[in-house]
Amino acid sequence: DVKVTQSSRYLVKRTGEKVFLECVQDMDHENMFWYRQDPGLGLRLIYFSYDVKMKEKGDIPEGYSVSREKKERFSLILESASTNQTSMYLCASSSPWAGREQYFGPGTRLTVT
Amino acid sequence: DQQVKQNSPSLSVQEGRISILNCDYTNSMFDYFLWYKKYPAEGPTFLISISSIKDKNEDGRFTVFLNKSAKHLSLHIVPSQPGDSAVYFCAANLGTGNQFYFGTGTSLTVIP
Numbered sequence: 001d002v003k004v005t006q007s008s009r010y011l012v013k014r015t016g017e018k019v020f021l022e023c024v025q026d027m028d029h030e031n032m033f034w035y036r037q038d039p040g041l042g043l044r045l046i047y048f049s050y051d052v053k054m055k056e057k058g059d060i061p062e063g064y065s066v067s068r069e070k071k072e073r074f075s076l077i078l079e080s081a082s083t084n085q086t087s088m089y090l091c092a093s094s095s096p097w098a099g100r101e102q103y104f105g106p107g108t109r110l111t112v113t
Numbered sequence: 114d115q116q117v118k119q120n121s122p123s124l125s126v127q128e129g130r131i132s133i134l135n136c137d138y139t140n141s142m143f144d145y146f147l148w149y150k151k152y153p154a155e156g157p158t159f160l161i162s163i164s165s166i167k168d169k170n171e172d173g174r175f176t177v178f179l180n181k182s183a184k185h186l187s188l189h190i191v192p193s194q195p196g197d198s199a200v201y202f203c204a205a206n207l208g209t210g211n212q213f214y215f216g217t218g219t220s221l222t223v224i225p
Contacts, residue, residue: 009154033212033213035215041217042202042215042216043157043204044215045212045213048212056212058212059212090156092156099162100145100147100162100206100213101162102147102149102157102213103159104149104156104157104158105156106154106155106156107155107156
């Protein structure tokens, strides 16, 4: 059974803190993605990676960075958390060789106070 | 600018009837379209997809229709079941290795 796991389901952080969100997939997928989901805005792409150490900016990369040192792990970093980064964060993976559907993790609900 | 739009935030349907969820897109270069279903507190799960070279794809109770001239796709669920109650997102892709663009979602409620 394919699996994408995220390090936390719920997270509460203070403004200005550095926040790490971890995502691990066990499907040997080349592509990995970070989205945030907000009411009325759907899923918006923050960053994606199509290979180890490679990254591409999505639609809303400001205030975020990513790291992909190993194929199975894709980390999202909030350098200095702000209240407008309170959101649901979703990680996904896909393979260009096995259909284009993405497999999503359960999400991390981040609250920045 | 939103390249994929779902103009109906919500839809209610009686159990056993047909549910039709709609999606419009602006970029004629999209070559692959997908539908995802999302339950609360879970990540989206893939439902069905269609390539731009087709106009219909069917999988059990779910059928996706693509009208390229109108830049419109729709998801039909027949018959609708209470377990289908969820938020449905459509997504479009410009080609492998490129990003996916998601709509804002339609919340479907199937009334028993």
